[in-house]
Amino acid sequence: MTSDILINNKKSWDIVAHHFNGKDALPSYGPFSQTENELGLFDNVTLRRVLDIGCGSGHSLKYMADKGATDLWGVDLSDAQITTANHTLSGLDPHLFCTPMEKDVGIPKEYFDLVYSIYAIGWSTDLSETFKLIYDYLLFGGYFIFSWDHPLYPHLKSEDGRIYLEGSYQNEGFVKYNNFKGEDAPMVIPTRKMSTYLNELIKAGFTIEQVIESDVSSIFRSSEEEVSDRYYSLYKARKFPTTMIVKARKL
Numbered sequence: 001m002t003s004d005i006l007i008n009n010k011k012s013w014d015i016v017a018h019h020f021n022g023k024d025a026l027p028s029y030g031p032f033s034q035t036e037n038e039l040g041l042f043d044n045v046t047l048r049r050v051l052d053i054g055c056g057s058g059h060s061l062k063y064m065a066d067k068g069a070t071d072l073w074g075v076d077l078s079d080a081q082i083t084t085a086n087h088t089l090s091g092l093d094p095h096l097f098c099t100p101m102e103k104d105v106g107i108p109k110e111y112f113d114l115v116y117s118i119y120a121i122g123w124s125t126d127l128s129e130t131f132k133l134i135y136d137y138l139l140f141g142g143y144f145i146f147s148w149d150h151p152l153y154p155h156l157k158s159e160d161g162r163i164y165l166e167g168s169y170q171n172e173g174f175v176k177y178n179n180f181k182g183e184d185a186p187m188v189i190p191t192r193k194m195s196t197y198l199n200e201l202i203k204a205g206f207t208i209e210q211v212i213e214s215d216v217s218s219i220f221r222s223s224e225e226e227v228s229d230r231y232y233s234l235y236k237a238r239k240f241p242t243t244m245i246v247k248a249r250k251l
Contacts, residue, residue, distance in 0.1 A: 006125060009188060012183075030242055030245075045114065048069045052073070055076045065092050074096045101120070109136045109137060127196070128203065135250055148197075152194075172190075174190055175189050211246050
């Protein structure tokens with residue numbers, strides 16, 4: 001089943017990739033969330049070896065290069081995303097792989113100072129294997145940072161400004177969207193509880209250093225709070241975090 005999901009999602013991502021050019025990329029951690037400029041989760045990245053899981057259009061790797069990282073690696077499921085990332089990172093000699101994050105494609109082990117994933121890790125169809133691979137990629141003392149939808153957020157619905165819980169947070173599984181981003185691009189996305197993410201990190205060997213249920217970024221402090229029923233909205237984000245951010249280390 002998971003291989004079918006990966007095949008389907010790969011085709012669909014190639015269709016919708018243009019919607020995400022430069023979106024959900026560092027210093028942003030996610031919609032309306034606090035930024036790296038506010039949180040300061042990354043250590044000094046100068047001369048560091050970095051790996052981006054779900055590198056998308058390459059803008060987070062460009063951010064890392066601008067901060068001094070000199071060895072840039074990335075993986076993404078979408079050929080279209082990798083093509084865009086190579087363009088974004090032109091002249092920086094990146095090592096980019098079009099592959100599911102769950103697969104071992106020969107990326108060096110015990111090599112990276114840091115691995116990160118900005119709004120991509122939740123697409124993994126095998127979280128246990130993904131975290132094990134990331135643990136293996138890291139040098140001892142290296143760390144992993146990821147952001148994703150707060151696991152309860154997808155269950156929060158808004159109707160005329162009234163926010164309520166839909167479905168069961170207890171039930172993990174998969175949700176299918178027939179027209180992702182309004183395109184003829186069906187997507188299947190796993191649903192998991194926060195405890196699943198944290199426990200899988202622990203099982204993989206990580207030591208969890210920080211868990212952040214992000215507040216709204218100060219960028220939006222003076223923005224008016226208009227009632228909105230959109231999936232992501234400032235109205236909802238001020239009442240419940242859109243994003244969770246986790247930092248874990250290999251010790």
